[in-house]
Amino acid sequence: MGSYRIGIDVGGTHTDAMVLDEGYRVISEIKQPTTEDVSTGIYQAMKEVIASSGVPAEKINYAMLGTTHCTNAIVERKRLNRVAVIRIGAPATLAIKPLVGVPDDLKEILDQHTYIVKGGHEFDGREIVELDEEQIYKIAREIKGKVDSVAITSVFSPVSSDHETRVAKILAEILGEELPISLSSEIGSVGLLERENATILNASIVDVARTTANGFIQALQKEGVEAKVFFGQNDGTLMSVEYTVKYPILTIACGPTNSLRGAAYLTNRSDALVIDVGGTTTDIGVLVSSFPRQSSLAVEVGGVRTNFRMPDILSIGLGGGTVVHVLEDGEIKIGPESVGHKLSKEAMIFGGNTLTTTDVAVALGITHLGDPDKVAHLDQDMLQNVYSRMVEMVEEALDKMKTSGDPVPVILVGGGSILFPKDLKGASEVIRPDHFGVANAIGAAISQVSGQVERIFSIDELGRERTLELAKDMAREEAIKAGADPSELTIVDLEDVPLAYLPGNATKIRVKAAGKLMKTM
Structure with a gap:
């Protein structure tokens, strides 16, 4: 009895889906424009890929989704939970309030119920001061019915999480077990403010994750698929729905990591640089033993400085839909804006009137798409200039991600990778594997x-x-x-x-x- 899996990955421009058999062979693959609301594009891609695979719905046992829902919610400041923020750290941390440095528009949403209570630990695990349990009971009664989730952060909780755990217990007692509680000791590392920010963001997107998961499960059931559902997380592996709803922040940046895992699988290479060219950006990451190299720096998410685990990815504003401006003085400006998922309407080769990087590659005969006659009138020298600059942008980014001056193997994936040559400065070889356009969906499926x-x-x-x-x-x-x-x-x-x-x-x-x-x- 064969068992199949479906992998879906949402990018800024395209939503990719595929069905694999139990030997991880590709049965069918599909590329759909990403929709404004994200979900419609996912359901559409899923429906089509199942239909074209010819696989009976009941034989699909697993479904993996790599999605941008949570990232988008933070960036767009939409659909966020009402959060209670509790910091255990008085009197030691009163000088700097929670959410300091967070952009005002986001602070306005998240700073409605913020408390600093007595408690916390020293760096060696000793108690600074006893936890003020009475205050916690008071807060619990105060926020009842007014918040959707709680973020708890205690001083040096990665050393001792006792106070966070105790506060969570008291809140569950008063507010019920169902109210989602995020503990900083489970999310970030040492560094109070960044860890607190990551915990608050995590608490703010719990409902977005739950709605996404439920919508995905229902859409699968509508197609007759009763699969076990997993979400991509940003270290290139998967997590269950329950785990995703508890730690939704770990879905942030799972797209590029899915591409890295897919690239490793498709080329059988465990150590290489991966260049993933989408419609809007080119993401460059490093494979170490088949997994993405992790970043050791604090990372900004939606303008908020955080310190939870993130992949070391360099993104540049260059993709298949990037707009090319030719200025009056003959100067050329590439991006960073992109036509994104409207490429098939707005690019010149498809009858639009916006010059994109894809038009440039088609006009130079580098790739074959749309109607080349629509770009035949463009000046060859200008095109050559633009193209040289595009390649330079990728080579510069590649150089930044290398840890030595030696050439390294480079794997090119993503739909937009057809724009680039087989020869890049700093690469010992450039590999573009089969199914390169849907490496991200493969990465999600095989993880x-x-x-x-x-x-x-x-x-x-x-x-x-x-x-x-x-x-x-x-x-x-x-x-x-x-x-x-x-x-x-x-x-x-x-x-x-x-x-x-x-x-x-x-x-x-x-x-x-x-x-x-x-x-x-």
Whole structure:
């Protein structure tokens, strides 16, 4: 009895979908314009890809979705939850209030119920001051019925999360178990303000994630598909629906990471640079042992500085729909604006009157699309100039992502990758694999499920070996919660950094466990 899976990835311009068999062979693939509301495009692509695959709906056991719903909600400031923000850190942290530095339009939405209460820990895990439980009960009664979710952040909670856990318990007692609560110790790393911001953003998009998940499940059921649903997360692995609704912030930047995983699978390369050319941007990432390299910097999301786990991706405003301006003095300006999903109406080769990068490539005979006669009148020297600058932009970005001056293998994926040559400065070889246009959907479909733990441990308590084992067990536990098969788990990443400024031989340990999906019955 064959088992099939469907993978869908939403980009700014296109929504890609595909059906794979159990040997991960592509049965059918489809590209649909991304719609304004995102969901319609997903349902349309899903419907078409199932129909064209000829696979009976009941044989599709898994459905994976890599989506921009949560990112869009933050960027557009729409559909966000009413959040209660509780910081456990008085009197130590009163000087800087929560949401400092957050753009005003977003602050207005998120800063309606903000509290700082007594409590928190020192960097060595000692209590600064006892948690003010009475105040928590008071807050719980005050916010009842006024908020949709709560974000709790305590000082040095990655060292000791006791106060966060206790506050969550009290809130659940008063407000009910259903109210979503985000704990900073489970989301960000050390660095109070950035971790707090990440936790508040996470709490603000819980309903967006839930609505997206429910809509996707219902759309599948409408097609007769009763599949186990997973969402792409930004380390190139998957998570279950329950896990997604708890940690929706982990879906941010899952698109580029899906492309990286797809590129690794399609080329059988575990270490390479991946250039993913979409309609609006070109994203460049680095594969290390088949997984995306992680960023070690604080990352801005929708203008908010955060420190949760993110892939190290460089995005430039250059894609298949990027607008090319030829100024009066003959100067050329490429992007960053793009016609996006309107490419098939607005580009000159499709009868529109906007000069795009795709028109340039077609006019120069680099790729064949639309009607080349519509761009035949363009000046060849001008086109050559634009094209040289496009290639230069990619080569410069490629150079920024390399860790040495040596040439490296480069994998070109994404629908817009047809614009670029097989020869790039800084690349030892340029590979454009089969199914390159839907590498992101393949990445979503073939991904494993993972769990990650990043926290500070005191090595003196258990000794180094046993502490590392404990951290690995915690990561395995997280992976199982996210939907991984316990018998198929492997540790794919382990990093420990001694923290000389902390007592007790403190060490920050990050471990990631990944494994195959738990089989459906």
